[in-house]
Amino acid sequence: MKVAIVGAGIGGLALAQGLAKAGVDVAVYERDPSPQHRKQGYRIHISNVGEQALAETLPDAVRRRVIATATHPGDLVAGFDAQLNTQFEQVFPVAGPDAVTSVDRYAFRRALMTGLDDVLQFGRQFSSYAETDEGVEIAFADGSSATADVLVGADGVGSRVRSQLVPSQDVRDIGVRCIYGKVPLTSAVRSLAPEAFLRGFCFVGDGAGLGTAFGPVMFREPPAEYGDYLMAVLTGTNAVLGASDEELFAMSPGDLWALVQRLVGDWHPSVRALLDAGEPEAAFPITLRTCITVPTWSSSRVTMLGDAVHPMTPAAGAGANTALWDAARLTRALTSEEDLATYQKDVVANGQAIVTESLHNAERLFNVSIPV
Ligand SMILES: Cc1cc2nc3c(=O)[nH]c(=O)nc-3n(C[C@H](O)[C@H](O)[C@H](O)COP(=O)(O)OP(=O)(O)OC[C@H]3O[C@@H](n4cnc5c(N)ncnc54)[C@H](O)[C@@H]3O)c2cc1C
16 A cells, blocks of 8 residues: 655644555645755643644654654643733653653654654655545646645645545634734853743733733754744734734734834843844744634545644644554554544544644634634
């Protein structure tokens, strides 16, 4: 059997590792021209679900790379108001030396690519597929093609595989924008940061819809390109940010960061000082999207995983973990006698519960109402 995976994101790479480990002929087609193309690191929380899926799918050497390039585990999740008065605080036992509790997206993807040189094909943007009696014919934007017995859409929230397989799927903008940024953890920044910000994920909110999430990324082994940093993400609606999408998405990284600094101008001096130490050229805006109902589809040869099936807001910290769960579940299906319909049933049921939880969390966290 030959399996073609569209998308070398978190779910697609984990699936490729699981299949290659089981001896399945697998190819991954990624639209980016190279693995170095996007270095926008941000911190991804890995839950027990994600960790278990990694343990199940990855060969030992790859798992060791993931552990080596993960961040040192934190022990705290806390919320503050804009003047840094604690609103809630949860302390956890510090996880062991082999635990993976959060990762930098770029470093994580690079670790997941370990040993896949013959499997990964960059610069291959999927455009459509056709099912035949023998298998699936896959067409790429550059006019090239490929064939496989099974095609897996692991191509994320804007999935083209999904738009052909489930043309009616509803992916909604929840009306919240993020300005993502990075504060390099120099010794000066480490001494001015509130202690909690270096211990775990912290959310600072003004109670009126403007928030900033902070999360430390302190590597066990940093990537060659950059070192430890504090993730800093500003969130709010266009009205709260005082900028339309046209304005926001046309801004230079420096202007985006200046907007962040302006918006928190009357917040606690430590927060302002931290953001003043940010790396303006690392800033970029993101639109938060979700589905409401996870779709079903009918095909015995084409299937999907991760955000392609169940795009969700980051408010449950679960999108990547669910993509890893899907990858482990699909590895089991494709390496046994099980049919893809049973895999689909499980992925839709599991995904729907998490999408619903993420919607509730997003309404509370971002102070928005998401009509269902
Ligand atoms: C700000 C933010 C913070 C987040 N934090 C967390 C967190 O803490 N924990 C968590 O679990 N989740 C988190 N998430 C969600 C998580 O990032 C996603 O759910 C996860 O990346 C989905 O993995 P995936 O493999 O389905 O898709 P992706 O990782 O998005 O990968 C899709 C891949 O497909 C490629 N692709 C797309 N179209 C094509 C095409 N036509 N042809 C070829 N290739 C294509 C893309 O280039 C990409 O490499 C966060 C998301 C955001 C936006």
